[in-house]
Amino acid sequence: MYRLPKLLRLVVAIFGMQASTSYASYTLNMAKGVTPVSQNIHELHMIILWVCVAIGVLVYGLMIYAIIRHRKAAGHQAAAFHESTAVEIIWTIIPFIILIVMAVPATKTLISMYDTSDAALTVKITGHQWYWEYDYVDDNIKFTSFLSTNNDEINNKAPKGEHYLLEVDKPLVLPVGKKIRFLVTGKDVIHSWWVPSLGIKKDAIPGFINETWALIDADKPGVYRGQCAELCGVKHGYMPIVVDAKSEEDFKAWVNEQRKATNAATNETDKVEASSDFAIMPPCDESKDKATLS
Numbered sequence: 279m280y281r282l283p284k285l286l287r288l289v290v291a292i293f294g295m296q297a298s299t300s301y302a303s304y305t306l307n308m309a310k311g312v313t314p315v316s317q318n319i320h321e322l323h324m325i326i327l328w329v330c331v332a333i334g335v336l337v338y339g340l341m342i343y344a345i346i347r348h349r350k351a352a353g354h355q356a357a358a359f360h361e362s363t364a365v366e367i368i369w370t371i372i373p374f375i376i377l378i379v380m381a382v383p384a385t386k387t388l389i390s391m392y393d394t395s396d397a398a399l400t401v402k403i404t405g406h407q408w409y410w411e412y413d414y415v416d417d418n419i420k421f422t423s424f425l426s427t428n429n430d431e432i433n434n435k436a437p438k439g440e441h442y443l444l445e446v447d448k449p450l451v452l453p454v455g456k457k458i459r460f461l462v463t464g465k466d467v468i469h470s471w472w473v474p475s476l477g478i479k480k481d482a483i484p485g486f487i488n489e490t491w492a493l494i495d496a497d498k499p500g501v502y503r504g505q506c507a508e509l510c511g512v513k514h515g516y517m518p519i520v521v522d523a524k525s526e527e528d529f530k531a532w533v534n535e536q537r538k539a540t541n542a543a544t545n546e547t548d549k550v551e552a553s554s555d556f557a558i559m560p561p562c563d564e565s566k567d568k569a570t571l572s
């Protein structure tokens with residue numbers, strides 16, 4: 279008699295604890311995210327969850343009620359009926375209606391996820407073993423993004439930082455309030471570009487280009503993190519994604535900065551190439567030629 283209340287107290291304590299932490303940090307539920315797609319997904323998740331809760335409460339409630347109310351110990355006899363067309367039609371039609379009701383918002387969300395039209399900016403994302411490459415197709419900006427967590431943290435020789443394995447040398451910089459189209463592909467094996475706050479998880483498949491998009495809320499600039507979500511080799515866990523969402527002005531400033539850096543690098547390369555041309559083909563010395571001829 280003593281064990282049951284103790285067990286119950288433990289269960290209540292565990293659930294109570296989880297509930298209180300979940301209210302503080304929302305760790306038990308999906309994040310709402312910062313794009314219309316991620317918010318639609320969250321809304322859809324909540325609708326479906328509450329439909330499931332209602333069905334669960336109704337079905338289990340009826341079962342438990344029937345088991346207790348009509349138990350054999352209370353003198354009830356099992357009913358002897360067999361087949362009922364009316365009941366069978368009811369239990370077919372009701373779930374059918376529920377499924378249709380759930381399919382409407384699900385289809386709407388799905389269609390919107392695939393609508394990449396009227397984008398202000400296109401970024402091509404390429405997954406490599408084991409880093410990401412970002413190509414701002416219209417702005418001629420291209421760079422790679424590698425994990426920047428140092429080896430001491432990974433090898434337990436130093437305390438792990440706040441963003442352990444979720445930090446990169448160069449984040450993907452995006453503007454808020456603008457529709458951005460992503461073209462996702464892979465260079466070697468299948469990767470998956472996954473940023474929960476943007477509501478995106480898109481496979482990066484060699485030879486294919488998958489499309490997706492994001493429109494980050496104008497009032498939500500910030501840093502959003504993600505990971506590769508497709509097992510892609512030994513360093514699959516070492517190719518995180520960091521998105522730095524900037525205001526429009528800050529983004530423009532960043533683009534100009536990148537362009538300047540690219541131009542400077544191109545000029546430098548031109549100079550090196552030009553000087554190496556001279557090295558390979560020295561200007562001919564006419565006097566020498568004449569001397570040889572005479």
Ligand SMILES: [Cu+2]
Pocket residue numbers: 405406468469470506507508509510514517
């Ligand atoms: Cu990967």
